[in-house]
Amino acid sequence: MKQNILPAIRLTLVCIVIFIIAYPALIWLIAQAAPAHGEGQTVVVNGKKIGYLLEGQSFTNDHYFNGRPSAAGYNAAASSGSNKGPSNPEYLQQVQDRIDSFLVHNPTVKKELIPSDLVTASGSGLDPDISLQGAMVQVDRIAKTRNINKEKLISLIEMNIEKSSLNNIQKINVLKVNIALDQLK
Amino acid sequence: MNSEILGVVTMFLATIALAIPLGKYIGKVYNGDKTWADGFLNPLDHLFFKLSGINPLKEMDWKQHLIALLTVNAVWFLFSIFVLMNMGWLPLNPDANAGMSADLAFNTTISFISNTNLQHYSGESGVSYLGQMVLMLFQFISAAAGMAVCAVVFIAMKEKTTDQLGNFYNYFVKSCTRVLLPLSIVVAIVLVFNGTPMTFKGKDQFISLQADTVNVSRGPAAAMIAIKQLGTNGGGFFGVNSAHPLENPNYFTNIIENISILIIPIAMVFALGFIIKRKRFAWMVFGVMTIGFLLLLLPTIYNELNGNPAITKMNIAQPLGSMEGKEVRFGSAASAYWAITTTSTSNGSVNAMHDSLTPLSGMFALLGMMVNAFYGGVGVGFLNFYIFIIIAVFISGLMVGRTPEFLGKKIEAKEMKIAAIIALLHPLLILSGTALSSWLYAHNPTAYAGWLANPGNHGFSEILYEFTSSAANNGSGFEGLGDNTPFWNISCGIVMLLSRYLPIIGPLAIAGSLAKKKYIPESAGTLKTDTTTFGIMVFAVIFIIAALSFFPALSLGPIAEFFTIK
Numbered sequence: 001m002k003q004n005i006l007p008a009i010r011l012t013l014v015c016i017v018i019f020i021i022a023y024p025a026l027i028w029l030i031a032q033a034a035p036a037h038g039e040g041q042t043v044v045v046n047g048k049k050i051g052y053l054l055e056g057q058s059f060t061n062d063h064y065f066n067g068r069p070s071a072a073g074y075n076a077a078a079s080s081g082s083n084k085g086p087s088n089p090e091y092l093q094q095v096q097d098r099i100d101s102f103l104v105h106n107p108t109v110k111k112e113l114i115p116s117d118l119v120t121a122s123g124s125g126l127d128p129d130i131s132l133q134g135a136m137v138q139v140d141r142i143a144k145t146r147n148i149n150k151e152k153l154i155s156l157i158e159m160n161i162e163k164s165s166l167n168n169i170q171k172i173n174v175l176k177v178n179i180a181l182d183q184l185k
Numbered sequence: 186m187n188s189e190i191l192g193v194v195t196m197f198l199a200t201i202a203l204a205i206p207l208g209k210y211i212g213k214v215y216n217g218d219k220t221w222a223d224g225f226l227n228p229l230d231h232l233f234f235k236l237s238g239i240n241p242l243k244e245m246d247w248k249q250h251l252i253a254l255l256t257v258n259a260v261w262f263l264f265s266i267f268v269l270m271n272m273g274w275l276p277l278n279p280d281a282n283a284g285m286s287a288d289l290a291f292n293t294t295i296s297f298i299s300n301t302n303l304q305h306y307s308g309e310s311g312v313s314y315l316g317q318m319v320l321m322l323f324q325f326i327s328a329a330a331g332m333a334v335c336a337v338v339f340i341a342m343k344e345k346t347t348d349q350l351g352n353f354y355n356y357f358v359k360s361c362t363r364v365l366l367p368l369s370i371v372v373a374i375v376l377v378f379n380g381t382p383m384t385f386k387g388k389d390q391f392i393s394l395q396a397d398t399v400n401v402s403r404g405p406a407a408a409m410i411a412i413k414q415l416g417t418n419g420g421g422f423f424g425v426n427s428a429h430p431l432e433n434p435n436y437f438t439n440i441i442e443n444i445s446i447l448i449i450p451i452a453m454v455f456a457l458g459f460i461i462k463r464k465r466f467a468w469m470v471f472g473v474m475t476i477g478f479l480l481l482l483l484p485t486i487y488n489e490l491n492g493n494p495a496i497t498k499m500n501i502a503q504p505l506g507s508m509e510g511k512e513v514r515f516g517s518a519a520s521a522y523w524a525i526t527t528t529s530t531s532n533g534s535v536n537a538m539h540d541s542l543t544p545l546s547g548m549f550a551l552l553g554m555m556v557n558a559f560y561g562g563v564g565v566g567f568l569n570f571y572i573f574i575i576i577a578v579f580i581s582g583l584m585v586g587r588t589p590e591f592l593g594k595k596i597e598a599k600e601m602k603i604a605a606i607i608a609l610l611h612p613l614l615i616l617s618g619t620a621l622s623s624w625l626y627a628h629n630p631t632a633y634a635g636w637l638a639n640p641g642n643h644g645f646s647e648i649l650y651e652f653t654s655s656a657a658n659n660g661s662g663f664e665g666l667g668d669n670t671p672f673w674n675i676s677c678g679i680v681m682l683l684s685r686y687l688p689i690i691g692p693l694a695i696a697g698s699l700a701k702k703k704y705i706p707e708s709a710g711t712l713k714t715d716t717t718t719f720g721i722m723v724f725a726v727i728f729i730i731a732a733l734s735f736f737p738a739l740s741l742g743p744i745a746e747f748f749t750i751k
Contacts, residue, residue: 004252004253004256004257005256005260006238007237007238007239007354008253008256008257008259008260009260010236010237010238011233011237011239011257011354011357011358012257012260012261012264012326013236013237014232014233014236014237015322015325015326015361016322018233018361018366019321019322019325019326019361019366020318020319020321020322023366023369023370023408024318024321024383024405024408026370027370027373027374027377027383027405027407027408028383028384028385028405028408030373030374030377031377031383031384031407034377034378034383035378035380036380037384038377038381038382038383038384038407039382039384039386039389039403040380040382040384040389040401040403040431041380042389042391048392049391049392050391050392050393050394051391051393051394051399052389052391052401052431053380054380054430054431054434055401055430055431056430057393057394057395057397057399058393058395058397059394059395060395061395064394064395068513074397074399075399075400076399076400076401076402077309077310077388077400077401077402078307078309078310078402078424079307079309079402079423079424079425079428079429080307080424080425081425081428081510081538081540081541081664082509082510082538082541083510083538083540083541083638083639083663083664083665084509084510084540084541084638084639084665085540085541085638085639085643085644085646085647085663085665085746086493086495086507086509086541086542086543086544086643086746086750087495087544087639087641087642087643087746087749087750088639088640088643089640090640091509091639092495092496092499095496095499096499099499099501111500111501112500112501112502113502114501114502115501115502115503115504115505116492116493116496116501116502116503116504116505116507116508117505117508117513119501120496120507120508120509120510121509121510122428122508122510122511122512122513123425123428123510123511123512123520123535123536123537123538123541124423124425124428124429124430124512125425126429126430127430127512127513127514128430128514129512129513129514130513131504131505131513133502133504164435164436164437164514166188166191166192166195166436166440167188167189167192167436167515167516167518167519168188168189169189169505169513169514169516171513171514175394178394179394182394
């Protein structure tokens with residue numbers, strides 16, 4: 001035991017130098033060449049910083065595309081999922097309430113068309129995206145509140161579809177589409 | 186084919202394609218053969234040895250290996266407790282987060298030195314940047330310690346009679362410098378170029394389009410995320426781990442991170458084949474692991490893509506499957522794949538909240554940890570599998586009336602006793618912990634009301650999951666559990682401690698004892714361990730020990746829940 005203690009302490013010190021100092025310093029240096037120097041990419045509109053590109057923010061007003069429900073209230077300093085189990089009655093009631101509320105705000109939409117991502121909380125509470133269908137079912141409402149014709153909104157959505165080549169999920173970044181929406185006239 | 190499933194198939198095949206050459210490389214490293222990396226990494230190794238006063242050529246027997254391992258772990262324990270309790274005033278704390286309470290520091294320390302990374306704190310508010318970096322240090326060295334012990338067992342399985350099994354520090358340092366560090370640098374670079382932060386600046390603030398003031402946590406995340414995946418650690422930088430958009434920005438980073446989870450555990454199996462020069466045996470091990478893995482994976486993907494039946498009854502559309510606790514950019518199939526890879530490898534990072542998985546998917550995630558050997562954690566996964574092999578050899582020997590021999594060495598009562606104790610330890614720790622907590626809760630539900638986020642069977646699953654995750658050194662959670670209390674911190678801490686070191690000591694003792702025995706060359710009477718028949722035998726042992734002993738608990742939790750919402 002004894003002859004192991006000193007090497008163990010010295011080895012730990014070397015590990016501290018390599019893994020706590022050298023390795024992060026190297027990655028930090030490389031990050032200086034990355035977008036936003038590794039500080040997180042922000043979105044700037046008219047000279048004002050209005051958000052982080054990757055992180056969702058709360059959109060609840062009727063004249064914006066609404067994002068997903070968030071257990072964290074879109075607090076980007078306290079990410080959290082709901083951690084509700086699939087059979088929890090209180091949780092299922094909450095989902096039902098979200099569906100009812102969606103139908104009140106979007107009276108023209110048939111219930112069968114509401115995609116579940118609009119009424120379930122994301123894992124991070126900061127999901128920046130909604131599904132394509134999730135954007136489409138909000139078109140009537142936004143057309144009415146903003147007094148824009150529907151075709152214009154649909155083409156706006158189509159311009160904002162993002163998908164990765166492997167995973168064919170067609171998704172819409174809520175912040176980007178809403179910025180584009182504000183610029184539409 | 187559904188394109189979401191195609192994404193999963195691509196990820197899995199890419200992982201195997203990369204793991205085979207990596208395995209051969211790891212085999213060379215442990216054998217001491219020349220590799221292409223010697224030129225620039227030898228000086229780094231020499232620096233480690235010289236500054237630590239270690240002679241890497243000094244051979245050790247299994248007991249000396251064990252003492253070296255335990256001593257260095259004891260040093261890590263003290264260092265970690267000190268930093269975690271004092272980080273409030275130590276440097277690198279721009280967000281002014283406080284130090285930890287003693288019980289939380291105890292839990293977190295054991296959690297990280299045991300390669301578990303169970304987190305009873307939230308990364309944004311619970312640790313300073315210095316705390317994060319110290320935890321990151323443990324992500325490297327706890328993984329390297331597991332790999333080093335695994336290397337000792339590999340060397341002990343060679344066809345010779347010896348008690349000299351190489352040098353622990355040599356395997357440890359080389360696991361760090363030759364495997365973990367280079368791969369982490371590559372993965373971290375991919376992450377920073379996809380938007381993961383690597384900064385020492387604290388929180389930022391912005392005013393959103395709806396005029397809310399929002400604080401944004403940042404930090405030196407990319408460096409930690411790379412090693413958390415590669416070392417099957419799993420402890421995330423942010424509270425929600427790889428579901429967080431900064432921790433896992435898009436589908437491409439999701440692929441890279443998910444490959445990182447599986448690659449070293451699979452590569453270790455091929456390294457074994459290379460070191461003991463028995464490729465067929467390695468393929469048998471890989472085959473059993475893969476079949477077990479797929480049996481957990483396929484139904485999970487099916488269940489998640491199908492959606493939550495209780496929400497189906499509300500007559501809305503679930504085109505993306507069950508989306509509670511999931512992110513749109515990954516979708517259900519990739520989240521289900523991650524859930525099974527992370528639980529069967531003892532990684533424990535998540536890209537979706539496991540508490541919200543549909544009931545049977547939750548069960549398959551639990552089973553992955555209950556078996557804990559379908560690939561398993563880096564190094565230690567194979568050690569668990571080794572125990573199952575020993576038991577299978579013994580039982581097969583009895584069935585055909587031959588002396589049980591494994592790779593030319595006789596398995597006798599001593600080895601068998603150790604294997605049986607280690608195999609039964611896992612269910613014992615999980616089930617007694619779960620029983621104790623359930624008893625406490627049932628007798629005083631008001632005092633412990635903060636424990637469970639969900640009622641009924643699912644609440645029981647939350648308790649079962651926490652102990653299973655601790656005992657499997659996994660670290661994921663049904664995070665609804667209110668677990669930052671002295672009871673959970675201490676009980677899970679003890680479970681993690683026992684289930685880290687005993688399953689290392691057991692296989693090391695068996696391998697050391699077998700290595701000393703006389704080598705008996707293969708004859709017509711030898712039980713062949715590289716055949717399909719033997720593979721089936723190992724699978725049966727795993728199924729009986731790991732799956733059936735948990736069946737009653739699983740029926741009270743996820744299975745009962747499945748029938749309530751079916």
